[in-house]
Amino acid sequence: MVKLNKIYTRKGDDGTTGLATGARRLKHDRRVEAYGTVDEANSTIGLARLHTSTLHPEIDAMLLRMQNDLFDLGADLATPETGEPLPYEPLRIVAGQVARIEADIDALNAGLQPLRSFVLPGGSAASAYLHLARTVVRRAERITVELARMPEEKVNPEVVKYLNRASDFLFVAARVVNDNGAADVLWVPGKNR
Numbered sequence: 340m341v342k343l344n345k346i347y348t349r350k351g352d353d354g355t356t357g358l359a360t361g362a363r364r365l366k367h368d369r370r371v372e373a374y375g376t377v378d379e380a381n382s383t384i385g386l387a388r389l390h391t392s393t394l395h396p397e398i399d400a401m402l403l404r405m406q407n408d409l410f411d412l413g414a415d416l417a418t419p420e421t422g423e424p425l426p427y428e429p430l431r432i433v434a435g436q437v438a439r440i441e442a443d444i445d446a447l448n449a450g451l452q453p454l455r456s457f458v459l460p461g462g463s464a465a466s467a468y469l470h471l472a473r474t475v476v477r478r479a480e481r482i483t484v485e486l487a488r489m490p491e492e493k494v495n496p497e498v499v500k501y502l503n504r505a506s507d508f509l510f511v512a513a514r515v516v517n518d519n520g521a522a523d524v525l526w527v528p529g530k531n532r
Contacts, residue, residue, distance in 0.1 A: 359418040360425065369486045374416040376479040380505075381409040383472040390465035391516060398512050401443045405505060408436050412498055416483070420493040432497040440504045447511045456525040458510075462517040469513035476506040 350356075355363040356371055364371050384406050391399040411430050418429040460470035480502035487494035514520045 359414060359429070360421060360423075362419075362421075369482065369489065370416060370419060370492065373479065373482045373486050374413040376475065376482055377409055377413045377416065377502075380472060380475040380479050381406050381413075383468065383475050384409070384509075387465060387468035387472050390463070390468060395465065395516050398447070398515060401447075401508070401512070404443075405440070405508065408432070408440075408501065409505070411436070412501055415495050415498055416486075420495075431495050432501050434497055437497055437500045437504055440501065440508050444504065444508050444511050447508075447515050451511070451514055451520050454520075456527070458514065459524040459526050460513075461524045462522040465516040466513040466522075469509050469516065473506045473509035473513065476502055476509060480506065 351366065354366055356366050357363055358370070384402055388399055388402050388406075391402060412432050414430040415432050418425075458470075461467050480499065483494060483499055483502060486492050487496075487499060514523055517523050
């Protein structure tokens with residue numbers, strides 16, 4: 340269980356931060372950037388939930404699960420595999436979490452008409468915020484994939500899978516909250532030429 344009784348420690352005043360393993364990394368390190376962007380994505384989902392909590396309780400419950408999973412995912416990224424034993428079992432994203440989000444996508448997508456064009460973010464506040472969250476998750480995914488390709492770094496493959504599915508889920512959820520796609524704002528190529 341996490342217990343935070345003092346918020347500032349002054350340890351980061353030198354431009355470093357501590358990983359869950361106790362190792363110190365520069366605050367602009369790719370691993371720190373990856374889990375920091377996951378945290379940002381989680382915050383944007385919190386904004387979206389301000390607009391889903393009453394009108395779309397089923398999606399809101401899915402988003403709450405996703406927020407918790409993203410904290411798990413951040414903990415996974417903050418605890419790199421080093422080959423050294425840890426005094427605790429590190430929290431890792433597992434295949435079941437990826438499967439759960441796939442099931443949520445399938446359930447939501449079942450009632451949507453196929454797209455005939457790309458969707459512009461908007462239509463409703465909930466949809467716009469879900470699209471914002473989707474783009475932040477995609478950035479977290481790009482950073483995490485870059486981290487995973489670094490020879491000196493190890494990343495749990497389920498982390499990349501989860502981030503990929505999370506952005507797909509947010510896209511589908513954005514369509515559902517837009518009156519099952521009826522209120523989607525569609526891209527019209529070359530419209531303003």
